[in-house]
Amino acid sequence: MSVAAHYDDTDLALFALQLLESDEHRAVSDHVNGCAFCRQELARLQGDLATCAYGVEMYDPAAVVRERVMRQVAREKKIAPVEEMPRAPRFEALERPAEPEEPTLEFRRRAPESTTAHRRSHPEKADRQPRPGSPLRSVSLWLGWTVAACLAVMGTRMYLQRQDDQAQLRTKTAEAIRGRQEAEGARRLLDALTSSSAQQVLLTGTAAAAEPLPEGHVIYSAKDGALVLLAEHLAALEPEKVYELWLIPSDGRDPIPAGAFRPDDRGDGRVILPPLPKAVTAKAFGITIEEGAGGQSPTMPIVLAGS
Amino acid sequence: MTAKVMEMPHASVPEQRDDATLLMLIRRGDEAAMAALYDRYVRVVYSVLLRVLHHSSSAEEILEEIFVAIWRRPEDLLSVRGSLGAWLAVVARNSAIDALRRRAPLETIGDIAMASPYDLSNDGERRLLADRTRAEVARLAPEQRKIFAMAFFDGLSHREIAEMTNETAETVKMTIRDAMLALRRAARG
Incomplete structure (x- = not known):
C-alpha cells in the first residue's frame, strides 16, 4: 500500500472495487475524504467501474419483480404513518345474510306442515321442507330482513365514509409534511439572505467579454453553509458542459464545489442552497466551466470570480 | 425467470x-x-x-x-x-x-x-456505452480479461487472485488498473 502524499491509482482502483482489507479500506477512505486530488481520481475510477458494469450482457427481470416493487412502493406511500386500519368489515356485512342457516327467501316455497324443532334438529332437511307461517308472520319476516338489509347498507356506507375520511386525512398529512419541508427550505433561504453575518460577493468576468458583461451575486452564510448564487448575462454553453461555482476556503484548503448549473435562454443562472459543509469561511468564489455534471476540482480558466 | x-x-x-x-x-x-x-x-x-x-x-x-x-x-x-x-x-x-x-x-x-x-438517462447513450465496453473487453488479453473479471465480478482481492493465478500480487494490481484504464479510453471513444 502506498504511503505517499496521495494514493496511486492502483490502490484507488482496488479501493473503488472494495477489494481491500477493512483496515486498508478505512485508511484510504480517511485519506480520500480530505484529499481533493484523490477524490477526483476516485471519481474517474468509479466512472470506469460503471463503464464495466454497462458491458455485461443485458437481461430483463421477470415482470413480476416490477409488480412487487411497485406494490411495495404503493404500500409505503409518502405520508405520515397512519395506524393500520382494521380489516374491512365490508364483505362480512354483505355476506352474513347469505349464510346457510339464515331463513332466506326459501320460506315462500315451503309448505305449512314442517315444525321448527324438526328444522333445528335436521337443518339440511328442514331447508328442503316447508315452514308453517301465517301472512302476518311472512310480513314480519320480510320486515326483519328489510331492516337487516338496511342496517347492512348503512354499515357499508359508514365504512366507505370512514375510508374516504382516512384517505383525506392521509392526503392532508402528506401535504402538511411537504409544506413543512418547503417551509424549512424557505427558512434557510431567508436566513441566508438576511443574516447579518452573511457574505455578499460580486463575481465579475476575468476575461474580455461582449456587453452586457456577465456577473454573479453570491450570498453566503458560513455558519449554516447556506449559499445563493444569482448570475446573469452568462454565455451559452455546449450541451455537455455546465458552469460550476467554487467556494475557495480562507484556510487554504482546496476549492469546494458549490453547485453546477446551466444558464437559461437569457443567460441567467442560479444555485440555491447547494449541499455545503458548515462553518467554512470563504476567501473567494469562482465559476468555471466543467464537463458533464461538474467536477471535484476546478478546470481553468475561471470565468467569473469575486472575493 | x-x-x-x-x-x-x-x-x-x-x-x-x-x-x-x-x-x-x-x-x-x-x-x-x-x-x-x-x-x-x-x-x-x-x-x-x-x-x-x-x-x-x-x-x-x-x-x-x-x-x-x-x-x-x-x-x-x-x-x-x-x-x-x-x-x-x-x-x-x-x-x-x-x-x-x-x-x-x-x-x-x-x-x-x-x-x-455519458448521459446514462438516455437509452441511446446507455447502448453506445455498452457496445463500446463490450468491444474493449473483447480486445483485452485473455489473461487480463480473466483477472479483471475475477476482481470485478467475483469480488476476489488481488492477493486471492495472485494465489489462484500464480502471479504476484503487484502484477495483479497493475493488471486490474490497466484493464480499467483501457475501458476508460474505450468509454471516451
Whole structure:
C-alpha cells in the first residue's frame, strides 16, 4: 500500500472495487475524504467501474419483480404513518345474510306442515321442507330482513365514509409534511439572505467579454453553509458542459464545489442552497466551466470570480 | 425467470424527464416517477446482479431492495454527483459482491462524483456505452480479461487472485488498473 502524499491509482482502483482489507479500506477512505486530488481520481475510477458494469450482457427481470416493487412502493406511500386500519368489515356485512342457516327467501316455497324443532334438529332437511307461517308472520319476516338489509347498507356506507375520511386525512398529512419541508427550505433561504453575518460577493468576468458583461451575486452564510448564487448575462454553453461555482476556503484548503448549473435562454443562472459543509469561511468564489455534471476540482480558466 | 434481451427497443414511449426531475417527484411521493426510474435502470441493475450472483432469485431480491431504498430515501440520491445511472450500476455490483461474500456493506465515501462522459438517462447513450465496453473487453488479453473479471465480478482481492493465478500480487494490481484504464479510453471513444 502506498504511503505517499496521495494514493496511486492502483490502490484507488482496488479501493473503488472494495477489494481491500477493512483496515486498508478505512485508511484510504480517511485519506480520500480530505484529499481533493484523490477524490477526483476516485471519481474517474468509479466512472470506469460503471463503464464495466454497462458491458455485461443485458437481461430483463421477470415482470413480476416490477409488480412487487411497485406494490411495495404503493404500500409505503409518502405520508405520515397512519395506524393500520382494521380489516374491512365490508364483505362480512354483505355476506352474513347469505349464510346457510339464515331463513332466506326459501320460506315462500315451503309448505305449512314442517315444525321448527324438526328444522333445528335436521337443518339440511328442514331447508328442503316447508315452514308453517301465517301472512302476518311472512310480513314480519320480510320486515326483519328489510331492516337487516338496511342496517347492512348503512354499515357499508359508514365504512366507505370512514375510508374516504382516512384517505383525506392521509392526503392532508402528506401535504402538511411537504409544506413543512418547503417551509424549512424557505427558512434557510431567508436566513441566508438576511443574516447579518452573511457574505455578499460580486463575481465579475476575468476575461474580455461582449456587453452586457456577465456577473454573479453570491450570498453566503458560513455558519449554516447556506449559499445563493444569482448570475446573469452568462454565455451559452455546449450541451455537455455546465458552469460550476467554487467556494475557495480562507484556510487554504482546496476549492469546494458549490453547485453546477446551466444558464437559461437569457443567460441567467442560479444555485440555491447547494449541499455545503458548515462553518467554512470563504476567501473567494469562482465559476468555471466543467464537463458533464461538474467536477471535484476546478478546470481553468475561471470565468467569473469575486472575493 | 429471466428474459434475455437482444437490444430490443422499448415498446412504450421513452421517458423524457431527467433523473433529477424523477427523483424530485419521487420525493413527493409520485409513484409514476418511481416506475419510470425503475424502467430506465432496471435492466442494467438486474444484469449486473445476475452476472455476479448467477442466480435470478437472489438478483431479484437485491434488485427490489435497491429500488425500494430509492423510494424510501430519494433525497440521498439527489446529492449523488454525476450520473445516477453510473451510481446504480456500481451499487448493484457492490451489493452483489457483498451478498456473494456474505459480508456487511463497506463504508463508502459520500459525495463522490461518478465521472461518466455519458448521459446514462438516455437509452441511446446507455447502448453506445455498452457496445463500446463490450468491444474493449473483447480486445483485452485473455489473461487480463480473466483477472479483471475475477476482481470485478467475483469480488476476489488481488492477493486471492495472485494465489489462484500464480502471479504476484503487484502484477495483479497493475493488471486490474490497466484493464480499467483501457475501458476508460474505450468509454471516451
